[in-house]
Amino acid sequence: MNSASIASEENYLSSGWNWWAWLTTLDHKRIGILYTITITLLFGIGGAAAAMIRLDLLTPNSQLVSVETYNKLFTMHGVIMVWFFLIPSIPATLGNFLVPMMVGARDLAFPRLNLASWYLFVGGALFTIYALLAGGVDTGWTFYAPYSTTFSTSQVFAAATGVFIAGFSSILTGLNFVVTIHSMRAPGMTWFRLPLFIWAMYATSLILVLATPVLAMTLMLMGMERIFGIGVFDPALGGDPLLFQHLFWFYSHPAVYIMVVPAMGVASEIISCFCRNPIFGYRFMAYAMLAIAAFGFLVWGHHMFVSGQSAFAGTVFSLLTFLVSVPSAIKVFNWTATLYKGHVTFHAPMLYALGFVGLFTIGGLTGLFLASLGLDVHMHDSYFVVAHFHYIMVGAAVMAFFGGMHFWWPKVTGRMYPEGWARFSAILTFTGFNLTFFPQFILGYLGMPRRYPVYPPEFQAWNVLSSAGASLLVFGYILPLIYLLWSLRYGERAPANPWGAKGLEWETASPPPSENFHATPLVSEEAYAYARSESPHG
Amino acid sequence: MADALAAHAPQFDDAEQQRTASNLGIWIFLATEILFFGVLFAAYAITRVRFPDAFAAASRLTNLPLAGTNTAVLLTSSLTMALGVHAAQHGARRAVVGWLSLTVALGCAFLAIKAVEYRLDYLEHLVPTLDFRYAGPQADQVELFFYMYFFITAVHGLHVLIGIGCIATIAVMAARNAFSPDYFTPIDVTGLYWHLVDVIWLFVFPILYLISRS
Numbered sequence: 001m002n003s004a005s006i007a008s009e010e011n012y013l014s015s016g017w018n019w020w021a022w023l024t025t026l027d028h029k030r031i032g033i034l035y036t037i038t039i040t041l042l043f044g045i046g047g048a049a050a051a052m053i054r055l056d057l058l059t060p061n062s063q064l065v066s067v068e069t070y071n072k073l074f075t076m077h078g079v080i081m082v083w084f085f086l087i088p089s090i091p092a093t094l095g096n097f098l099v100p101m102m103v104g105a106r107d108l109a110f111p112r113l114n115l116a117s118w119y120l121f122v123g124g125a126l127f128t129i130y131a132l133l134a135g136g137v138d139t140g141w142t143f144y145a146p147y148s149t150t151f152s153t154s155q156v157f158a159a160a161t162g163v164f165i166a167g168f169s170s171i172l173t174g175l176n177f178v179v180t181i182h183s184m185r186a187p188g189m190t191w192f193r194l195p196l197f198i199w200a201m202y203a204t205s206l207i208l209v210l211a212t213p214v215l216a217m218t219l220m221l222m223g224m225e226r227i228f229g230i231g232v233f234d235p236a237l238g239g240d241p242l243l244f245q246h247l248f249w250f251y252s253h254p255a256v257y258i259m260v261v262p263a264m265g266v267a268s269e270i271i272s273c274f275c276r277n278p279i280f281g282y283r284f285m286a287y288a289m290l291a292i293a294a295f296g297f298l299v300w301g302h303h304m305f306v307s308g309q310s311a312f313a314g315t316v317f318s319l320l321t322f323l324v325s326v327p328s329a330i331k332v333f334n335w336t337a338t339l340y341k342g343h344v345t346f347h348a349p350m351l352y353a354l355g356f357v358g359l360f361t362i363g364g365l366t367g368l369f370l371a372s373l374g375l376d377v378h379m380h381d382s383y384f385v386v387a388h389f390h391y392i393m394v395g396a397a398v399m400a401f402f403g404g405m406h407f408w409w410p411k412v413t414g415r416m417y418p419e420g421w422a423r424f425s426a427i428l429t430f431t432g433f434n435l436t437f438f439p440q441f442i443l444g445y446l447g448m449p450r451r452y453p454v455y456p457p458e459f460q461a462w463n464v465l466s467s468a469g470a471s472l473l474v475f476g477y478i479l480p481l482i483y484l485l486w487s488l489r490y491g492e493r494a495p496a497n498p499w500g501a502k503g504l505e506w507e508t509a510s511p512p513p514s515e516n517f518h519a520t521p522l523v524s525e526e527a528y529a530y531a532r533s534e535s536p537h538g
Numbered sequence: 539m540a541d542a543l544a545a546h547a548p549q550f551d552d553a554e555q556q557r558t559a560s561n562l563g564i565w566i567f568l569a570t571e572i573l574f575f576g577v578l579f580a581a582y583a584i585t586r587v588r589f590p591d592a593f594a595a596a597s598r599l600t601n602l603p604l605a606g607t608n609t610a611v612l613l614t615s616s617l618t619m620a621l622g623v624h625a626a627q628h629g630a631r632r633a634v635v636g637w638l639s640l641t642v643a644l645g646c647a648f649l650a651i652k653a654v655e656y657r658l659d660y661l662e663h664l665v666p667t668l669d670f671r672y673a674g675p676q677a678d679q680v681e682l683f684f685y686m687y688f689f690i691t692a693v694h695g696l697h698v699l700i701g702i703g704c705i706a707t708i709a710v711m712a713a714r715n716a717f718s719p720d721y722f723t724p725i726d727v728t729g730l731y732w733h734l735v736d737v738i739w740l741f742v743f744p745i746l747y748l749i750s751r752s
Contacts, residue, residue, distance in 0.1 A: 100549075105549065106548065106549045107548075107549035108549070109549065109550075109559040109563065110559075110563060111547075111549060171570055175563060175566045175567060175570075178562070178566055179559050179562045179563045179566065180559075182558075182559075182562055183555055183558045183559040183562060184549070184550070184555065184559065209566055209569065209570055210569065210570070210573060211573075212570070213570045213571070213573040213574040213576075213577075214573050214574075214576070214577050216574060217574050217575075217577035217578065218577055221577070221578075221581070221689075224689060228666070228667045228685070229666075229667065229685075230666075230685045230686075230689060231666075231681070231682045231685050232581050232585065232682070232685070232686065236678065237678045237679065237681060237682040237685075238585065238588065238589055238592075238678055238679040238682050239585065239682060240584065240585070240588075243581060243584060247577055247580075247581075515548075520551070
């Protein structure tokens with residue numbers, strides 16, 4: 001809007017540029033950046049573990065690492081990627097930056113709590129890195145009892161402590177978002193004028209707040225059992241190992257929606273902007289995310305179809321799991337309907353967002369295979385499961401994370417990223433991802449179990465394909481890191497609204513001033529009030 | 539000074555918005571606490587249903603007189619906390635400090651009585667890991683009961699301890715005239731936390747001490 005005046009203006013990045021100012025900042029935008037740097041480093045560690053796994057699986061006999069090391073590699077990959085990258089990825093970075101701006105507020109409701117949540121996160125990450133350096137963990141990211149409580153001699157306690165601490169950062173972030181969205185919306189910003197990204201953050205925050213405490217206490221019981229032999233999960237005293245699985249998945253299934261619902265919010269913003277159409281069925285999109293969050297709490301038992309759960313419980317959980325596909329399908333249909341007769345342009349964020357929709361669809365549909373009781377007996381703990389959840393958590397969620405990073409990069413940094421390189425990375429990531437994980441569906445269907453470094457030689461061709469894809473994926477992830485950092489110095493200066501996008505965050509300068517808006521904005525139109533005739537920049 | 543503190547934090551438009559936000563925040567926090575303890579209640583209930591006789595026998599070994607006294611102490615402390623909030627609404631500074639101090643004292647009394655109870659449990663060889671001896675049938679399940687008993691009461695005790703720290707802090711703030719009838723949100727939200735800790739005890743007490751005791 002006022003793009004002429006931005007270059008010299010005081011903004012949140014220019015005021016107080018020193019270590020102390022950054023480490024004590026209460027500004028949600030700066031805390032978002034602190035989170036971004038932190039999770040990027042952790043993504044590097046988790047990604048390195050994944051690269052080692054894929055290298056090792058090039059040959060059937062695990063020639064690169066020992067079996068014990070392989071166990072530790074996939075455990076650290078899982079622990080770090082789930083709790084220290086995917087869970088905080090979009091909420092703690094883009095969410096932190098955008099939630100107050102999108103609702104027209106100066107900051108989150110509790111800025112000190114927000115900073116505290118980052119410190120808790122770093123503390124948890126340090127514990128987990130300590131566990132890695134002190135010898136690693138070999139339980140798998142699921143910490144199943146009684147192996148974790150009684151038999152494993154690895155650093156289970158340190159890793160679980162790290163996850164426990166990071167859990168409180170999740171809770172505080174969720175609490176902050178819910179309160180902010182409820183009580184700090186600008187005048188005129190009614191619930192049904194909120195961008196869908198805000199609805200996504202709201203649904204995600206409810207899950208963060210209601211599910212994470214269950215994980216915290218479960219891990220605490222597990223740790224106490226390890227140290228004092230409490231016995232709640234120990235059959236020797238009458239405890240029940242299956243109870244651990246119930247409690248663990250009561251958190252960890254909703255956790256999948258903590259990863260993917262924010263991605264849905266990002267995709268909605270991007271798709272609407274780059275086809276110049278209002279989101280089709282806005283209210284259904286909002287309700288669908290709330291429905292996914294709610295159903296997510298009722299389906300945990302589908303992780304335990306072969307764990308000795310009763311057939312009746314299995315049937316109920318199977319049915320409820322199928323129900324999740326209804327709101328998920330509403331979202332996919334509505335994104336595609338939004339494209340219909342739109343003025344579609346294929347900027348990098350749009351390529352990422354479309355990639356998200358495609359990969360989410362494959363990940364979601366293969367979830368239905370696994371929700372079927374009979375089929376799951378065959379597929380359970382196979383590479384089919386690995387491929388399925390990577391399509392959702394890496395394919396969909398990480399594509400959307402990168403899409404969001406590109407989309408809001410001009411707003412966050414005041415610089416444009418190099419468009420050509422970005423489009424190339426989006427396509428490379430999409431290609432590399434499919435090459436990595438599609439063969440795993442086939443491997444799983446043919447019967448290759450997950451978590452084994454050794455496999456029959458006839459599976460080698462598919463594994464080589466998968467590892468080749470992983471090497472493309474490495475470049476797909478490293479390239480943006482390079483050119484985005486490059487753009488901080490050499491990128492073209494960004495105007496306030498380079499995409500001609502709707503939403504309050506685009507009505508303030510790029511980068512925004514410390515208080516976000518010079519005057520409290522007044523909202524007088526619906527979200528996504530795009531006029532068909534406008535065409536986006538470039 | 540009260541006026542200076544009554545002014546709202548910069549991210550809010552006015553004091554009313556700040557009060558709404560703080561209240562919503564504490565209620566959400568209390569919901570997380572309920573889920574936190576919910577795991578323990580669920581684990582306890584499931585195990586108890588599987589071993590009703592062992593758990594009934596074990597719960598008869600707990601110290602009802604002391605736990606009953608503690609229940610009265612904690613309920614009374616909720617009353618004094620509520621009276622403290624009431625006094626804050628009316629700006630009665632000395633009464634606020636008095637009621638909050640009494641609440642802290644009752645909280646400490648609860649922990650002291652609990653410590654005595656733990657000591658008696660120890661003397662009766664009921665502390666797993668340290669010294670556990672039980673001659674009757676299903677000794678392993680009786681031991682599991684006591685593991686859960688110690689864990690649940692310890693986690694609850696930790697919440698009491700945190701509550702005492704918070705209430706003592708706001709009592710000092712109140713003594714320094716930090717609150718007014720227009721601004722006493724910290725007293726309000728600390729009170730809500732304290733009541734929740736009390737309510738959780740009202741579930742812990744019957745499931746550990748009372749069910750099928752006679």
